[in-house]
Amino acid sequence: MSELSPNAIVANLKAQGLRVTPQRYAVYTNLLGRRDHPTVEQLLADLNQGGPVSSQATVYNSLQALREVGLIREVLLEEGVSRYDANVSPHHHFRCRCCGCIEDIPWDAFGPLAKAALRPGLQPESYEVTVQGICDRCSSPNNPCDAG
Amino acid sequence: MSELSPNAIVANLKAQGLRVTPQRYAVYTNLLGRRDHPTVEQLLADLNQGGPVSSQATVYNSLQALREVGLIREVLLEEGVSRYDANVSPHHHFRCRCCGCIEDIPWDAFGPLAKAALRPGLQPESYEVTVQGICDRCSSPNNPCDAG
DNA sequence: CTTTGTGCAAACGATTTGCAGGATG
DNA sequence: CATCCTGCAAATCGTTTGCACAAAG
Numbered sequence: 001m002s003e004l005s006p007n008a009i010v011a012n013l014k015a016q017g018l019r020v021t022p023q024r025y026a027v028y029t030n031l032l033g034r035r036d037h038p039t040v041e042q043l044l045a046d047l048n049q050g051g052p053v054s055s056q057a058t059v060y061n062s063l064q065a066l067r068e069v070g071l072i073r074e075v076l077l078e079e080g081v082s083r084y085d086a087n088v089s090p091h092h093h094f095r096c097r098c099c100g101c102i103e104d105i106p107w108d109a110f111g112p113l114a115k116a117a118l119r120p121g122l123q124p125e126s127y128e129v130t131v132q133g134i135c136d137r138c139s140s141p142n143n144p145c146d147a148g
Numbered sequence: 149m150s151e152l153s154p155n156a157i158v159a160n161l162k163a164q165g166l167r168v169t170p171q172r173y174a175v176y177t178n179l180l181g182r183r184d185h186p187t188v189e190q191l192l193a194d195l196n197q198g199g200p201v202s203s204q205a206t207v208y209n210s211l212q213a214l215r216e217v218g219l220i221r222e223v224l225l226e227e228g229v230s231r232y233d234a235n236v237s238p239h240h241h242f243r244c245r246c247c248g249c250i251e252d253i254p255w256d257a258f259g260p261l262a263k264a265a266l267r268p269g270l271q272p273e274s275y276e277v278t279v280q281g282i283c284d285r286c287s288s289p290n291n292p293c294d295a296g
Numbered sequence: 297c298t299t300t301g302t303g304c305a306a307a308c309g310a311t312t313t314g315c316a317g318g319a320t321g
Numbered sequence: 322c323a324t325c326c327t328g329c330a331a332a333t334c335g336t337t338t339g340c341a342c343a344a345a346g
Contacts, residue, residue, distance in 0.1 A: 056311090057329075081309095103270070114257070117258055122283055124242075127278060127279040135269065139271055
């Protein structure tokens, strides 16, 4: 999330037993430098905008490898596409129902949830709050969609 | 969710301006009678197990029609598949990370969330808590997966 | 009778996979 | 140099769509 040096990024990858290839490095670095939650399509376009860096299949492979070792996470908030996030510490998500943009909400934003409310037998391990609403871009006078 | 008479189901459909076809009726009734959140594949298998009732395309069409008028909702909790739920009143979800089963959590299970915690500019309209963990089936001695 | 829905099969889009050549450690 | 990765293209899987026929109101 915060700025990492190239060396630190390489170290992160190696520490998880991943070989450091230019493609993997590029994918991970790109994700670390964003706070939106790009789809594969967006990621690929961004990576290759200054010349070819990685193929589509390799982006998928890289994302899978990074996800398996816990360096990134997948975010599923809309139909049909997976998004990816290099912020792996727990947090919540806001999704604009208008433009579809996704934004992190700090973990402590809601305070602690009541605990003993689940039916007996269910063992909770983690939870996440998803808020849906309108972002400031879409609620402004010259908004890109139907709200405002 | 609770047991509805066939007449009430037909009335529900008509009240939303939907034509009542056997297929639509079957899809809606089936969803009303379940509390898991079936995928299209599961729904289709269930509908047609006693002879042909509906084609795949029609199930998709019916689900879309029912969703557009608000009689059912789509639930997105795992990659690649949409699930459907006839419980349209607000509630939360529990997902077993082991068998993938999904279960409703009553709306009031967590008490109210703190309100003023979003960054200024975001207008929240709704929210939902997703809990991940292990269900009782999977935590039992003869469990279907790797927990226990 | 007009409008909308059904079913089939083909189209689609996101993701996965097989495989030959290439890079990493 | 053994292993793992890349890139291409073909395959897969869930979902959507075009169209001719049938059913609903």
